[in-house]
Amino acid sequence: MSNEPIILIDNISKKYKNSSTYANENISLSIKPGEVFGLLGANGAGKSTLVRQIAGFVQPTKGNIKLYNFDLTKEPHLANQFVALQPQNIWLPAQTKPKELLELTGRLRGLSIIRAKEEAENFIEEFKLTEHIEKKLQELSGGLKRLVAIAVTLIGDRPIVVLDEPTNDLDPSIRRVVWKRIKTTAQSGRTVILVTHNVIEAEHTLDRVSIINKGRVLATGTPMELKEKFEQLLRLEITARPNTENDLAKILARWNTTVKIGESSFFLTVPKNEIEKTFSYLLPYMEQFQDFRIITTNLEDIYFELSGGERIEG
């Protein structure tokens, strides 16, 4: 991996017209060639706004973004040369077949006819699209359309690939194929930026990650670095017996790290040196627990911890 950044984001802020708040505020990041860089954050945190600026679709209100040494605020059209973006809401030409679209995109990105054909065929095989090859894109399911959109983004040699929530619509087996492809894309020296909510999966794929909340970067590092930062914490996962959820929520609300997951489960994060105190407090209420586990923290906890999660009210 080269040490020179391919993307240099220098203190950018973005406020949309007709909006009173900043969608991005004072964000600075430096991303290298060959990195898989993740942006993690709740709905509305400002992740898509950030990647849309990297792709030159919208301009920062303040600050600037450099791709290589080109200043995108001065030459926004250059983004199109360097960046391939798969937006969250994909659009594909309805009447076209998957392989035609892939070949055409490859050609438009400067591949020779032979290479465009080869790459298109590789994607069709790898993404298990062979049996759908004769279908028009409008006939494909949502997940298959998403797969084609991912392949369209990756085909060719654009040095920066941005995937905005790529695996949301995909089933687990094909998701693994996509994550693997993302890894090999980065190993070939291209940079992949991934917007995701899928914290656990992302943990195995990302080289570095920024956690974004309310337009600001709260933390940046390797998943391991962020983990170490939080290794002094343990997570308690408690599932309530039927009809005791509300009582238990009140009890657990005493910890401001408690978040509710689903109907009856709660996660709370406590420092290791407070675990005994926590146990002695919880002991009288154990009968209300259907299930109880203690685990070391992972990136998901960090995400909840830093960005607030779905906190419960006391």
Ligand SMILES: Nc1ncnc2c1ncn2[C@@H]1O[C@H](COP(=O)(O)OP(=O)(O)OP(=O)(O)O)[C@@H](O)[C@H]1O
């Ligand atoms: N075109 C727009 N005009 C005005 N406000 C916008 C526009 N696009 C996004 N916003 C606002 O900017 C903020 C950040 O939105 P953004 O889509 O960047 O968040 P996100 O982290 O990608 O969210 P999600 O995970 O839900 O996709 C939100 O408050 C959103 O309502």
